[in-house]
Amino acid sequence: MKAKNQNLKAQVVIIGGGPAGLLLSQILMNANIEVITLETRTRNHVLSRIRAGVIEYGSMELLKNAGVGERLLSEGIKHSGFLISSQNKDFRIDLTLAGGKSVYVYGQTEITTDLYKANDKLGATVIHGAKNVSIQGLTTKNPQVSFEISGKPYHIICDYVAGCDGSKGVSKNFIPKEKMTVHKTQYPYSWLGILSKTKPAHDELIYASHERGFALASMRNENLSRYYLQTTNHENISDWPDEKIWDELKKRLPNEFSTTIEIGESIEKSFTGLRSIVVEPMQWERLFLAGDAAHIMPPTGAKGLNLAFSDIHYLANAFIDFYQKGSSNSLNQYSERALARVWQTIRFSKWMTNLLHTPAKINSIERKLQLLELQELSDSILARKALAENYVGVPY
Ligand code: RFL
Numbered sequence: 001m002k003a004k005n006q007n008l009k010a011q012v013v014i015i016g017g018g019p020a021g022l023l024l025s026q027i028l029m030n031a032n033i034e035v036i037t038l039e040t041r042t043r044n045h046v047l048s049r050i051r052a053g054v055i056e057y058g059s060m061e062l063l064k065n066a067g068v069g070e071r072l073l074s075e076g077i078k079h080s081g082f083l084i085s086s087q088n089k090d091f092r093i094d095l096t097l098a099g100g101k102s103v104y105v106y107g108q109t110e111i112t113t114d115l116y117k118a119n120d121k122l123g124a125t126v127i128h129g130a131k132n133v134s135i136q137g138l139t140t141k142n143p144q145v146s147f148e149i150s151g152k153p154y155h156i157i158c159d160y161v162a163g164c165d166g167s168k169g170v171s172k173n174f175i176p177k178e179k180m181t182v183h184k185t186q187y188p189y190s191w192l193g194i195l196s197k198t199k200p201a202h203d204e205l206i207y208a209s210h211e212r213g214f215a216l217a218s219m220r221n222e223n224l225s226r227y228y229l230q231t232t233n234h235e236n237i238s239d240w241p242d243e244k245i246w247d248e249l250k251k252r253l254p255n256e257f258s259t260t261i262e263i264g265e266s267i268e269k270s271f272t273g274l275r276s277i278v279v280e281p282m283q284w285e286r287l288f289l290a291g292d293a294a295h296i297m298p299p300t301g302a303k304g305l306n307l308a309f310s311d312i313h314y315l316a317n318a319f320i321d322f323y324q325k326g327s328s329n330s331l332n333q334y335s336e337r338a339l340a341r342v343w344q345t346i347r348f349s350k351w352m353t354n355l356l357h358t359p360a361k362i363n364s365i366e367r368k369l370q371l372l373e374l375q376e377l378s379d380s381i382l383a384r385k386a387l388a389e390n391y392v393g394v395p396y
């Protein structure tokens, strides 16, 4: 913690130094807006969280315009399509059907590394190890954010607070319950994810629908693979040794890939439960929520990080309008604008999840309809175009 002074001042306080908070800090710093970001964990902890891997076209442009796109464009892998497989056959979704756009495979760990470096370069204040973060005076002109570092209390007086503290954050708790609706649904599936230093199964992602459950073959680079398996919500890591995971992947991927897949030791292994959550509205008085703090969706459509970034696009522009033009119109419209894209994305992620996952007890009608929908995607360019448009990301 740089500041010796326990009473600090900023125009905007950002709670959460994950990708959403760091990108907001970067864009506001570029616009000469005074920002302080509070992160509860260490920088190393944030940098080692293995999560997203697919970056939408719009996210790439946003990062590039914020001055953090250089490494993404040189080291990220441009993907102009992916495969969907079912019953040992596969077909390709050509993403360029969506106005010639592509996505980029580039790990969230790399994005946070780039964002930290860029923030450092601008001299941004990111305070790590901030505990017991709380917000007071949100209905006044000068809210205050309080926190502790090693037991010592600090206070920041500010104009606005951005809650970018993820699904387990505290920001949204400062919105009165009667002013907020939390929409929630839990899916009966989890994903078991592994990272391994092996060559990817294919040069594009493979989304595999299978009676035994969904599987995804993804990657981080040509020597680092990321695989996911659909499991129930009641599993233990100890019941999933590497050999069992590789065996299961081989069963769920088409033969064409399972016979040649390179296997190796996992270097990371974890479960993620699939759920959709939307907090509505995304603003109350001088507090604005963005990213996972406001919404969560199943990872099937690769949307969480991208949606966090589109929130930041709307929110950063709204702050810039306020500080540079004196207009609070965009701040007042932030929640409505962001939520329009949130609901579209929640719908797409649900559709893709239902299309590709196999419920434990699937009745024959449901299975037939799932196969019919997969066949329609394979046969119809219009259906593939609609999928491609959502996957590369609906425009901001
Ligand atoms: P984060 O990343 O959770 O960051 C929030 C930060 O806030 C800090 N924090 C606090 N700080 C101060 N005070 C407090 N009280 C605090 N409480 C929490 C946390 O320590 C953390 O550093 O949220 P953010 O920035 O909104 O970013 C969201 C993304 O991380 C998330 O949506 C994606 O990872 C989702 N996701 C994917 N998104 C994609 O766009 N494409 C993908 O391919 C993709 N794959 C995935 C995913 C998420 C996954 N898991 C593990 C949930 C694959 C998986 C398996």
Ligand code: PHB
Binding pocket: 051, 052, 053, 054, 205, 216, 218, 219, 226, 299, 300, 301, 302
């Ligand atoms: C990933 O590589 O982590 C990944 C890719 C695509 C998804 C979800 C996760 O849909």
